[in-house]
Amino acid sequence: MKTRLATAIATICAAGLLMPNVSVATGFADFQQAITDGDANVKLRYRYERVDQDNIDKEANASTLLTRLSYKSADFGGFYTQLEFDNVTALGNENFNSTVNGNTNYPVVADPIGSDFNQAYVGYKTESLHFTAGRQRINHNDQRFVGGVGWRQNEQTYDGYRLRYDNQSGLNVDYSYIHNVNRIFGTDSPNSDLGGNIHLLNVTYKINADHKVAGFAYELDFDTANAIATRTLGVSYDGKVSAVNIHAAYARQNETGDNPTDFST
Numbered sequence: 001m002k003t004r005l006a007t008a009i010a011t012i013c014a015a016g017l018l019m020p021n022v023s024v025a026t027g028f029a030d031f032q033q034a035i036t037d038g039d040a041n042v043k044l045r046y047r048y049e050r051v052d053q054d055n056i057d058k059e060a061n062a063s064t065l066l067t068r069l070s071y072k073s074a075d076f077g078g079f080y081t082q083l084e085f086d087n088v089t090a091l092g093n094e095n096f097n098s099t100v101n102g103n104t105n106y107p108v109v110a111d112p113i114g115s116d117f118n119q120a121y122v123g124y125k126t127e128s129l130h131f132t133a134g135r136q137r138i139n140h141n142d143q144r145f146v147g148g149v150g151w152r153q154n155e156q157t158y159d160g161y162r163l164r165y166d167n168q169s170g171l172n173v174d175y176s177y178i179h180n181v182n183r184i185f186g187t188d189s190p191n192s193d194l195g196g197n198i199h200l201l202n203v204t205y206k207i208n209a210d211h212k213v214a215g216f217a218y219e220l221d222f223d224t225a226n227a228i229a230t231r232t233l234g235v236s237y238d239g240k241v242s243a244v245n246i247h248a249a250y251a252r253q254n255e256t257g258d259n260p261t262d263f264s265t
Helices: 002-018 024-036
Strands: 039-051 060-072 079-090 114-125 129-136 157-166 171-182 193-208 211-222 230-241 244-255
Touching: none
Parallel strands: none
Antiparallel strands: 039 060, 060 079, 079 114, 114 129, 129 157, 157 171, 171 193, 193 211, 211 230, 230 244
């Protein structure tokens, strides 16, 4: 995890080389102003989950608090930075199996305690283009295939590069290359990271205020988790007819990379 985070932070630092060609004094003053004018926030989220599992005698009672510190700089020649630091603390006894606390005589509630950078990236934005590099949140459509598992205290985020295009007339193209997935199991877990060559493409077109169509293609080729390496192609529709909201989707998935199982579903 430390190597992955170092890569994300190095990406942010390297972005300074792409800054506009201005004098050192002027550029430094503008940069200071962008930092000073940034927004800092604190978010607290309490979560309680109880699990009564048939084959385990004890009930799990997980009482946890997520504290999120976030900072977003002001614009600096189109550039900005976003930092987000999370801490998850157990309130009371850890009467649950967090997957890393060793309490295997309780049912699993995958909200392990610990601290980590949830997001750390640099962005560049124009009227129609938005580029981000580093550790970031990516949620596509209804998050069926790509999302943050937001109901858990440790959010799933992604290390990589993302480019979004909006033609201001309803067409949106969203492509990401990801080299690591930061999973929900916390930094102490051997399952905390999923490295690989991951391509995420999502194209949406808003026909009008009531109708939107989307097409997506996801290539998930992992370094070590070959059994879950998949390719997914699909389309979706969201619309409203009179007072009825409609959501319909179709997707086709098969193995990719070194997945040993030949399947299509």
